[in-house]
Amino acid sequence: MMDKQDKDSLINIYFERINPLLSIVDEADRNEATRKSKSVMYAMCLVASRDAAAQPYLRFTESPELLSARSFASRTYKWLRWALSIGWEEDKVSLIRTLALMSLYSEGSDGAEDASMNLAQAIQHGQTIGLHLGRSSGYGGSQTRLFWSLWCLSNFNAALNGRPRLIFDLDIGLKLEEAYDLCGPAMKVLLTITQLLSRVINLYQPTAALDVLGIEEDFESFEAILSRCNAWNIDTNIMTSLEIYYHGIAIISHRARSTSQPSTPTPSSLRQELSALHITTILHHVSPQSFVPLPLVSYSISLAMSSFYSQLRRARSPIKRAASREHLENCVQALEQLAEWSQPAKNMARMGRKALRQTAQVAAISTSPELRRAPRNGSGVGDNIAQWRPVYTPNYESNQLAGAQRNSIPTPQTQPDGGLSGFDIAYDDLMDMDAVFGDFLNMNLPDFGLPLQ
Structure with missing residues (x-):
C-alpha cells in the first residue's frame, strides 16, 4: 500500500511526463481509472517511479524509508504480476492498460522476455475487443489513442527486444491520419517517428x-x-x-x-x-x-x-x-x-x-x-596480449570466421599511423x-x- 499523497504525486508525474507521449490512460479518465482499477493505478506509479522527480515519493506505508527507483519498481512490478495472476483485474480495458504499462519495465535476465510477453497479452486482449478495428464502444477517442499506443509499443518491442512486430499494418482497420485529430502534439510526433521506425525495421526482416x-x-x-x-x-x-x-x-x-x-x-x-x-x-x-x-x-x-x-x-x-x-x-x-x-x-x-x-x-x-x-x-608479452590480423579479411562479418581468426597467426605488417585500423591488433x-x-x-x-x- 502507498500513502495517498505519494500515490497522487506519482500519478501526477505520469500524466505530466508519460501520458503526453503514450496516451495509455486518458487524463479525462484519470479519477475513474484510479478509482476503478488498482492495477492501473500501480502500473502508472511503476512507470512514473523512473522519473527523477519521483524520488521523494518512492515508499510504501509499511516502511517510511525511501527506496531507490529500481527497488520501488521491482516491488511494484512483483505485486502487479501477482495481482494479474490471480485474476484481480476483470475489466478488459483496464487489463490492457496495465499490461501495456508493465511492458515498459525490463529488469534482469528475463526482462526482455517478460516485457514482450506483457505487451503480447495486452495486444491479444485488445484484438479480442476489436481495438484494432474501432469496434469497441463507450470510450470514444480514448480507445483509439490506446490502440495507437499499443502500435508504438509493438514497434518499440521489435527494436529494443529483438522480437517480430505484434501488430501488422494490414490488420489495422483504423487510419493513422484520423488518429492525429485525436492526439496531442507530443503523441503526434511520437507516432510520426514510429512510422519511420516501422520503415527501418523492414530493412532487417x-x-x-x-x-x-x-x-x-x-x-x-x-x-x-x-x-x-x-x-x-x-x-x-x-x-x-x-x-x-x-x-x-x-x-x-x-x-x-x-x-x-x-x-x-x-x-x-x-x-x-x-x-x-x-x-x-x-x-x-x-x-x-x-x-x-x-x-x-x-x-x-x-x-x-x-x-x-x-x-x-x-x-x-x-x-x-x-x-x-x-x-x-x-x-x-x-x-x-x-x-x-x-x-x-x-x-x-x-x-x-x-x-x-x-x-x-x-x-x-x-x-x-x-x-x-x-x-x-x-611466452613473450605479445603472445599473451595481442595478435596481428589484417582488417580487410573477406567476410569478416561472419562470427564463425572471426572466431577462427583468433586462433590463426597472420603475417605481421606495418601500421602507418599507429591507430586501431588498417592492420589492426586483434586483442x-x-x-x-x-x-x-x-x-x-x-x-x-x-x-x-x-x-x-
Whole structure:
C-alpha cells in the first residue's frame, strides 16, 4: 500500500511526463481509472517511479524509508504480476492498460522476455475487443489513442527486444491520419517517428534484400516533423526526449557492417554518424535526468555509443579517433546516470566502460615498438596480449570466421599511423567488443537488443 499523497504525486508525474507521449490512460479518465482499477493505478506509479522527480515519493506505508527507483519498481512490478495472476483485474480495458504499462519495465535476465510477453497479452486482449478495428464502444477517442499506443509499443518491442512486430499494418482497420485529430502534439510526433521506425525495421526482416544498406531518401527531418505536427510548444524535456528517439532511429536507418570494414559513404551512413553526433550534442547541454523515463531514450543513447565505437575502430585520423573516444565517453556517462533506474542502461554503460579501457590498451600496444615486435611463438608479452590480423579479411562479418581468426597467426605488417585500423591488433577482448557493438547495430540477428539486458 502507498500513502495517498505519494500515490497522487506519482500519478501526477505520469500524466505530466508519460501520458503526453503514450496516451495509455486518458487524463479525462484519470479519477475513474484510479478509482476503478488498482492495477492501473500501480502500473502508472511503476512507470512514473523512473522519473527523477519521483524520488521523494518512492515508499510504501509499511516502511517510511525511501527506496531507490529500481527497488520501488521491482516491488511494484512483483505485486502487479501477482495481482494479474490471480485474476484481480476483470475489466478488459483496464487489463490492457496495465499490461501495456508493465511492458515498459525490463529488469534482469528475463526482462526482455517478460516485457514482450506483457505487451503480447495486452495486444491479444485488445484484438479480442476489436481495438484494432474501432469496434469497441463507450470510450470514444480514448480507445483509439490506446490502440495507437499499443502500435508504438509493438514497434518499440521489435527494436529494443529483438522480437517480430505484434501488430501488422494490414490488420489495422483504423487510419493513422484520423488518429492525429485525436492526439496531442507530443503523441503526434511520437507516432510520426514510429512510422519511420516501422520503415527501418523492414530493412532487417529476414526477407529484406541484402544489397539495400539503408533508407537513402524520404527520411523526414526532426524539425520538419515538429512543424507538421504543430509541436514546437510542447514541454522542452519531452521534445528533447523525442529528438533523442528520432536520432536513435536515424542511426539504425543504415544497416551495420563490420566495425572496421570501410564502406563508401551513403546518405544513410552519413545520417547515422550525424545523428550520433546530435545525440552527444544534446547530452552536452541537457542532463539525462531530465529525459522522459522511457526505455527508448537509453536505447537511442546506446545506439549512439555503438556507432561511436564503430567509428573509433575504423578511424585512421588521430583527431577522428580522439573525437570518437570523447563522444563514446559522453554516452557512457549519460547511461551511467540513467542506470539509477534502468538495468539495461547500467549494462550498456559497463560495456562502454570496458570498451574504452580496452581500446586504450590496444592503442597503447599498437604504438609500442617493443610490443609490436614481441615474438609470437614463445611466452613473450605479445603472445599473451595481442595478435596481428589484417582488417580487410573477406567476410569478416561472419562470427564463425572471426572466431577462427583468433586462433590463426597472420603475417605481421606495418601500421602507418599507429591507430586501431588498417592492420589492426586483434586483442581478444576487443574482438568481443566488436561482436557486441556490431551485433547491437544489426537487427538481422535474432538477439538484437539483448546487450541491453
